[in-house]
Amino acid sequence: xxxxxxxxxxxxxxxxxxxxxxxxxxxxxxxxxxxxxxxxxxxxxxxxxxxxxxxxxxxxxxxxxxxxxxxxxxxxxxxxx
Amino acid sequence: xxxxxxxxxxxxxxxxxxxxxxxxxxxxxxxxxxxxxxxxxxxxxxxxxxxxxxxxxxxxxxxxxxxxxxxxxxxxxxxxxxxxxxxxxxxxxxxxxxxxxxxxxxxxxxxxxxxxxxxxxxxxxxxxxxxxxxxxxxxxxxxxxxxxxxxxxxxxxxxxxxxxxxxxxxxxxxxxxxxxxxxxxxxxxxxxxxxxxxxxxxxxxxxxxxxxxxxxxxxxxxxxxxxxxxxxxxxxxxxxxxxxxxxxxxxxxxxxxxxxxxxxxxxxxxxxxxxxxxxxxxxxxxxxxxxxxxxxxxxxxxxxxxxxxxxxxxxxxxxxxxxxxxxxxxxxxxxxxxxxxxxxxxxxxxxxxxxxxxxxxxxxxxxxxxxxxxxxxxxxxxxxxxxxxxxxxxxxxxxxxxxxxxxxxxxxxxxxxxxxxxxxxxxxxxxxxxxxxxxxxxxxxxxxxxxxxxxxxxxxxxxxxxxxxxxxxxxxxxxxxxxxxxxxxxxxxxxxxxxxxxxxxxxxxxxxxxxxxxxxxxxxxxxxxxxxxxxxxxxxxxxxxxxxxxxxxxxxxxxxxxxxxxxxxxxxxxxxxxxxxxxxxxxxxxxxxxxxxxxxxxxxxxxxxxxxxxxxxxxxxxxxxxxxxxxxxxxxxxxx
Numbered sequence: 155x156x157x158x159x160x161x162x163x164x165x166x167x168x169x170x171x172x173x174x175x176x177x178x179x180x181x182x183x184x185x186x187x188x189x190x191x192x193x194x195x196x197x198x199x200x201x202x203x204x205x206x207x208x209x210x211x212x213x214x215x216x217x218x219x220x221x222x223x224x225x226x227x228x229x230x231x232x233x234x235x
Numbered sequence: 236x237x238x239x240x241x242x243x244x245x246x247x248x249x250x251x252x253x254x255x256x257x258x259x260x261x262x263x264x265x266x267x268x269x270x271x272x273x274x275x276x277x278x279x280x281x282x283x284x285x286x287x288x289x290x291x292x293x294x295x296x297x298x299x300x301x302x303x304x305x306x307x308x309x310x311x312x313x314x315x316x317x318x319x320x321x322x323x324x325x326x327x328x329x330x331x332x333x334x335x336x337x338x339x340x341x342x343x344x345x346x347x348x349x350x351x352x353x354x355x356x357x358x359x360x361x362x363x364x365x366x367x368x369x370x371x372x373x374x375x376x377x378x379x380x381x382x383x384x385x386x387x388x389x390x391x392x393x394x395x396x397x398x399x400x401x402x403x404x405x406x407x408x409x410x411x412x413x414x415x416x417x418x419x420x421x422x423x424x425x426x427x428x429x430x431x432x433x434x435x436x437x438x439x440x441x442x443x444x445x446x447x448x449x450x451x452x453x454x455x456x457x458x459x460x461x462x463x464x465x466x467x468x469x470x471x472x473x474x475x476x477x478x479x480x481x482x483x484x485x486x487x488x489x490x491x492x493x494x495x496x497x498x499x500x501x502x503x504x505x506x507x508x509x510x511x512x513x514x515x516x517x518x519x520x521x522x523x524x525x526x527x528x529x530x531x532x533x534x535x536x537x538x539x540x541x542x543x544x545x546x547x548x549x550x551x552x553x554x555x556x557x558x559x560x561x562x563x564x565x566x567x568x569x570x571x572x573x574x575x576x577x578x579x580x581x582x583x584x585x586x587x588x589x590x591x592x593x594x595x596x597x598x599x600x601x602x603x604x605x606x607x608x609x610x611x612x613x614x615x616x617x618x619x620x621x622x623x624x625x626x627x628x629x630x631x632x633x634x635x636x637x638x639x640x641x642x643x644x645x646x647x648x649x650x651x652x653x654x655x656x657x658x659x660x661x662x663x664x665x666x667x668x669x670x671x672x673x674x675x676x677x678x679x680x681x682x683x684x685x686x687x688x689x690x691x692x693x694x695x696x697x698x699x700x701x702x703x704x705x706x707x708x709x710x711x712x713x714x715x716x717x718x719x720x721x722x723x724x725x726x727x728x729x730x731x732x733x734x735x736x737x738x739x740x741x742x743x744x745x746x747x748x749x750x751x752x753x754x755x756x757x758x759x760x761x762x763x764x765x766x767x768x769x770x771x772x773x774x775x776x777x778x779x780x781x782x783x784x785x786x787x788x789x790x791x792x793x794x795x796x797x798x799x800x801x802x803x804x805x806x807x808x809x810x811x812x813x814x815x816x817x818x819x820x821x822x823x824x825x826x827x828x829x830x831x832x833x834x835x836x837x838x839x840x841x842x843x844x845x846x847x848x849x850x851x852x853x854x855x856x857x858x859x860x861x862x863x864x865x866x867x868x869x870x871x872x873x874x875x
Contacts, residue, residue: 180447183482184446184482185718187490188297189332190490192490193483193487195490203525205618207615208617210520210614215330215331216329216332218718218719219617221617221716221717224717
């Protein structure tokens with residue numbers, strides 16, 4: 155199966171995925187990677203706030219909230235479960 | 236003579252660092268600012284086993300890369316001040332992310348102790364951590380603690396003191412090893428830095444250069460430009476080999492290292508069923524239910540504070556109702572005594588505002604924060620805040636603003652960038668504080684009906700929304716995205732909340748009291764000399780011709796600069812009646828309420844704005860508000 159790269163926003167709630175790359179400015183990238191969001195990390199979308207609000211994700215055993223604009227910069231591959 | 240020790244507390248947000256700090260120092264702490272920065276510096280002293288221990292609470296941060304001023308301050312303090320040891324408080328229920336931060340601390344090569352917090356929640360969460368193994372891998376002591384019960388905290392100190400004794404003989408530093416490729420580049424760069432004379436460890440500098448840390452690039456670049464050339468080569472090489480930005484490569488290897496540690500030291504036997512806190516989390520961030528709950532919580536909080544506040548301030552006023560008579564009979568009614576009373580009256584006014592409204596406000600907000608609900612508020616309101624050019628975390632200053640604009644303005648520090656702080660600071664000065672609410676309810680609510688009062692709040696909300704949009708457009712720079720941890724709901728720690736409330740209250744009084752007392756005396760003095768009537772006459776083209784209000788309103792508006800609710804108090808005094816309907820037309824009441832809401836930040840808020848954003852910005856906001864309110868009042872008069 156060929157995996158296609160999607161941005162994190164495309165994921166549905168409860169879907170798991172693996173980070174392929176993070177694009178964006180140094181600050182944004184650094185901030186995310188300091189929190190443990192680096193390529194090859196397994197993450198799961200827990201909730202998406204309504205009205206184009208932020209995403210709640212699970213990553214490395216903890217929960218993070220990230221704004222949609224940041225989620226757009228994170229590219230992932232869907233993980234088969 | 237006591238031996239002295241300097242300790243620094245570091246940790247990410249929500250790890251219980253302030254609980255540890257408050258446990259150790261109690262009320263022996265003072266909060267100030269870092270020199271030249273608007274970042275808070277909390278220090279405290281503790282006497283323990285013959286040591287006089289000075290503890291510094293470094294700002295809560297996620298990493299030691301220069302993302303924000305806080306992060307820069309924390310790492311500069313560690314590297315340059317070289318505390319005797321560092322206590323790194325970490326959340327044991329979020330071990331992996333916390334260890335990422337610990338690794339960054341260790342790279343600064345200072346003796347560090349881990350205080351592994353929230354061990355009290357391990358059983359419930361099915362977490363098992365092999366502490367001895369963790370100590371062995373990292374080469375530093377790790378002590379399990381349960382901060383809210385005060386468990387284990389003194390052991391942390393004991394181990395620290397022990398560590399200090401050993402280290403005086405021989406300093407042993409464990410280094411975290413990266414992958415081969417990265418290590419080779421680090422080695423090369425460390426050698427290239429050979430002659431540089433900086434207090435930072437060379438290996439750390441090398442790592443930071445590979446991470447493209449702007450601040451370090453600046454420092455090294457100015458001292459040793461050829462090292463920068465070397466760094467560029469190394470970065471290019473790493474990026475070629477790994478296919479990612481070199482900063483991601485480094486972060487990625489740190490993550491990998493940490494997940495190896497986790498695999499070795501931690502076991503999770505996850506309980507199948509959800510506990511109460513999980514259910515609470517589900518419902519309070521629910522797509523549908525989240526909002527009515529948010530509305531209900533905020534409504535109850537405000538409802539409670541205003542009911543309690545008006546009862547309590549009434550009580551205080553009745554306690555002091557005879558004070559003026561007693562004062563005047565004992566000191567007479569000469570000018571000097573008059574001015575003395577003006578000062579006392581201002582101070583009393585401050586007390587009747589601070590104790591009934593501001594204290595409960597702080598307390599409840601800190602309670603909600605400690606419990607974990609404010610993070611949910613940020614999550615739910617992020618979208619709305621984005622429209623204002625800020626993000627979800629700004630909900631805290633905005634909410635505080637309803638109590639008092641001064642703490643609201645000061646709390647804008649929690650936001651990451653200057654741009655956001657400024658936007659939030661300007662907007663909070665437009666939030667109707669409790670004094671403005673007193674006016675809205677005292678004039679509009681009482682004489683025009685509750686619908687009008689709510690209408691004013693709604694209008695205020697629209698003003699903030701539009702203003703936020705405009706400022707976000709005008710100010711240069713990109714909006715910052717929300718990124719924060721979603722903490723679990725946790726039992727709040729009562730003592731910490733009380734201490735926090737107390738420290739905030741103290742800060743508020745220090746900023747507000749001197750100005751309010753001095754300007755109270757000046758304004759009352761001018762009033763007694765009859766000069767205010769002259770000023771009111773000079774203002775009459777605006778107040779009478781443009782706004783259609785009685786000329787005495789000019790006097791009210793001057794008093795209102797002291798404290799907004801004085802507008803209501805003085806209105807009754809000057810017009811000689813509390814039945815405003817008999818002296819003001821409904822339209823005049825609408826205009827007066829609108830003008831009072833917006834016309835100027837009170838003197839304490841101006842001073843807070845000045846402290847946080849500088850004199851120019853504070854004056855700019857003040858002038859804008861005056862023009863805005865006058866224009867608005869006149870337009871509304873002509874429309875109605």
